[in-house]
Amino acid sequence: QVQLVESGGGLVQAGGSLRLSCAVSGRTFTSYHMGWFRQTPGKEREFVGTISRGGGSTYYADSVKDRFTISRDNGKDTVYLQMSSLKPEDTAVYYCAASRRAMSSRGLEYDYWGQGTQVTVSS
Numbered sequence: 001q002v003q004l005v006e007s008g009g010g011l012v013q014a015g016g017s018l019r020l021s022c023a024v025s026g027r028t029f030t031s032y033h034m035g036w037f038r039q040t041p042g043k044e045r046e047f048v049g050t051i052s053r054g055g056g057s058t059y060y061a062d063s064v065k066d067r068f069t070i071s072r073d074n075g076k077d078t079v080y081l082q083m084s085s086l087k088p089e090d091t092a093v094y095y096c097a098a099s100r101r102a103m104s105s106r107g108l109e110y111d112y113w114g115q116g117t118q119v120t121v122s123s
Helices: none
Strands: 003-007 010-013 018-025 033-039 046-051 058-060 068-073 078-083 092-099 117-122
Touching: 003 092, 018 033, 018 092, 018 117, 033 068, 033 078, 046 068, 046 078, 058 068, 078 092
Parallel strands: 010 117
Antiparallel strands: 003 018, 018 078, 033 046, 033 092, 046 058, 068 078, 092 117
C-alpha cells in the first residue's frame, strides 16, 4: 500500500510563493509518475502538473505554466510543487497522486492519492 502525505499549504498573499511537499511511503517511489491536482468546492478536480519517474520530464496545465514547478527527490521519496506569482484563483485544496502507468492529466490514471493540503491566496 502506498501512502502520500502532503504538507506546506497555508495562507499567502497574491504574488507570493509557497512550496508544497508530498512524501511517499510504502512502495518504490521511482516506480511512480507523480501528479499534482487541485480542487475547490463545487468544482471538478483540476490537473496542475505531472513529473516522470526519473524527474526528467514535466508538463503543466496552461493555467500554472511558467508559475509552478514540479520536482522530485528520489532519495527522499518526495515530490514538490513550487508555486510562485500566486493568484487568488489558485486557492484550492492541492493533492498529490501517484501513477504506475503514465504521466497524465487525467485523474483516473492515478492509483494513489494524498489527503490534500489547503492553499489560500488572499488578494
